[in-house]
């Protein structure tokens with residue numbers, strides 16, 4: 001006999017909000033909805049201590065305009081920061097403060113659009129050149145991160161969301177948005193190239209060899225823009241979990257609200273944004289190219305209950321068609337090859353299509369178990 005069919009009494013779930021912005025705009029939230037409650041503070045918090053420590057600072061002007069002695073000193077310092085920290089603050093970088101502010105303002109304007117307006121940029125594929133969304137990758141996650149994003153490819157082909165926020169009819173505004181992000185992408189790319197030059201030098205590598213091997217004239221660059229609205233229970237949620245970035249270097253601009261933490265020697269170090277500075281961190285491809293000498297740094301973004309945090313990560317990387325391998329000069333009997341070659345575009349696609357989980361994106365290219 002066929003089992004009796006039970007009436008379906010399960011409540012029909014309301015559709016999840018399409019962004020954290022929408023969630024926090026719509027109601028005065030007193031608690032975090034279950035799909036964002038990623039941790040139980042009683043069991044999982046503070047297993048790894050959170051500490052205050054000073055992050056190394058690099059004076060960029062000495063790299064470009066210093067005496068040969070000053071430059072050598074900065075290069076050594078840069079190498080040490082990459083080796084011991086995987087990140088450093090850059091000051092005296094020469095990028096105008098008005099450009100940094102304009103970028104943050106235009107980003108805020110972008111996220112302030114209606115869900116419908118932003119929906120025009122909802123990515124269908126992880127390699128879409130303009131992609132707006134929430135969390136990291138909803139198709140593979142069972143919990144959500146307290147973060148909305150806009151990711152835009154800016155080199156070798158420059159893209160920009162064409163529709164200006166709310167001022168659709170004002171072509172002037174649209175071109176301002178476009179010009180701002182173009183200038184910003186160019187400035188941070190030039191800064192990234194200069195830092196890479198110093199980093200290659202610190203590794204004893206020739207700049208020309210590296211530019212050619214990584215096809216840096218056609219380097220891939222993406223702007224990853226993040227917004228973390230205030231969260232009613234910041235101890236339960238996270239903006240972005242512990243992860244490393246896929247590129248060579250990430251150049252991060254923040255709006256003065258702290259939240260970023262980097263992992264060092266088993267502890268989380270809070271990064272307090274210095275005014276008019278950038279935080280630069282090493283990505284997985286720095287680790288691959290340097291054959292494990294300069295490891296990509298694990299980092300995460302915490303949220304808070306008071307202020308909206310904005311960050312813009314400008315990622316500088318090999319060209320998408322380059323098959324990246326460790327530099328042969330850094331491979332020897334003593335330092336065997338640690339990674340196999342993979343096309344950079346394939347790596348990015350694989351990283352973006354999977355869960356963001358510590359450094360798991362590197363597993364397919366590792367030649368030896370960790």
Ligand SMILES: O=C(O)CCC(=O)C(=O)O
Nearest residue numbers: 224226245260301311313
């Ligand atoms: O918001 C931050 O400070 C970090 C952002 C980040 O790690 C990323 O976009 O990959």
Ligand SMILES: [Fe+2]
Nearest residue numbers: 243244245299
């Ligand atoms: Fe990151």
